[in-house]
Amino acid sequence: MAEKILLMSDIHITEPGTQIIGLDPAARFWRCLTHAAEHHADAAHLFLMGDLTHHGQVAQYKILKQCLADQPFPATLMLGNHDRRRAFAEVFPECEPGFRQGRHSFGDTDVLYLDTLDEQAEDRHSGRLCPDRLNWLKSELEARQRPVIILSHHHMLRSGFDGMDAIPLRNGTEVAEMIAGSGRCQMVINGHIHRIIVSSYRGVTHAMIKSPCHQMPMVLGAGASSLSVAEPGGYGVLLLDPVAPLLHHVDVDLPECPVACDTESESRI
Template sequence: MAAKILLMSDIHITEPGNQIIGLDPAARFRRCLEHAAEHHADAAHLFIMGDLAHHGRVSQYEILKQCLADQPFPVTLMLGNHDKRGAFAEVFPECAAGFRHGRHSFGETDVLFLDTLDEQAHDRHSGRLCHARLDWLQTQLTASKRPLVILSHHHMLRSGFDGMDAIHLRNGTEVADMIAASGRCQMVINGHIHRIIVSSYRGVTHAMIKSPCHQMPMVLGAGASSLSVAEPGGYGVLLLDPLSPLLHHVDVDLPECPVAFDGES
């Protein structure tokens, strides 16, 4: 049986009364957690892939900690461009040592999670892997021949949304080249864009997932990175088959539709 992993990204927690385009991020996040616990209770792990707090405030990370207190999954927290390392470490001191990257093993597959946050970025929201993080990644890529899935907050490749591509992982092509050259990686999955997108690079699938809160409108080309639309929130369900991993996406709180059997099919 393939291990089941849950993926959520870009939850953008705010304080009560501080909404994003009329949405309450904490309520939307809790709803996704409830949905996952009800429908995917057999999941082995939950990765929350950055942009944990909308403004990177201690008060927002405290709300996140409250949200996570009564959910059933082991959790790994990643950092995104809206996060602040100092405030995060105040609330989650157990996560404060060094960069927020690492490896978890599930059956025959390894999952690497990257730390792409660059708090010194000139444009504030783009990401970068510094030399130390690149060296860490190279060591991980060559440490084994086991199948590998990599999680990143920032996207490495072009998305088609010009505003978001201006704040991607600045050395993303270099990182994608390293990953492809290893011959191990089955899939790279990121958040950041708040949209389901799939591409490939040198034989490696690159997939992006939606946010539990607000989404990027489907307006390709020119446009600001802050464009948002109140489409349903959602999360990813990753099945770690060592030969062919599968990434599903769940939209939460769609209109109720009964499941029916079509006897004429």
């Protein structure tokens, strides 16, 4: 059976009593963790793909750490535009210093996770891979011939939401070109948008996943990057395969619906 990886992005933890459009991010995140532990206990790993907190404050990272204390999965924490390196390092000193990038190998597949946070960005929320991070990615892509999945917080390609496309990975086309040119990458997966979107660049699939908390409303074109809607939170389930990996998305807190077989359809087969 293919190895199963869990993906959650844009957690946006706040202090107790502080909500985002009427939602409690910590409670929403906890429900996703609980759902994953109940329905996907066989998962090999959990990646939290950035925007771990809403304001990058020490108190918020401490709440995140409490949420993660009792969940059963080995976890890798990535950074997004709402995160701050110094506060993160203070609460998670066990994480290696420097850029939050790396490689995990699962069976025949390598998962590379990128650090796209740019704390010097003039707009505060766009991302960038500096020359050091680009060189690291290039060396990883050239180091072996195994299939690769790449995780990024920021999106590299256009999303169709003008507000979000004003704060992408600023050198995203260069990065997407490098990834496609390697011939190794099966899929690039990012958060940041808070919406399920699928695109491609030179034959490489680029997929975006929703947030456990608030979502981007389906309003294409002009609009602020802060537009939000209280749709169900969710997370990604990635099934690794050296030929054809699969990315599913799970919505949490949908109305309870019984599972049944359509026996009339079966009778027509």
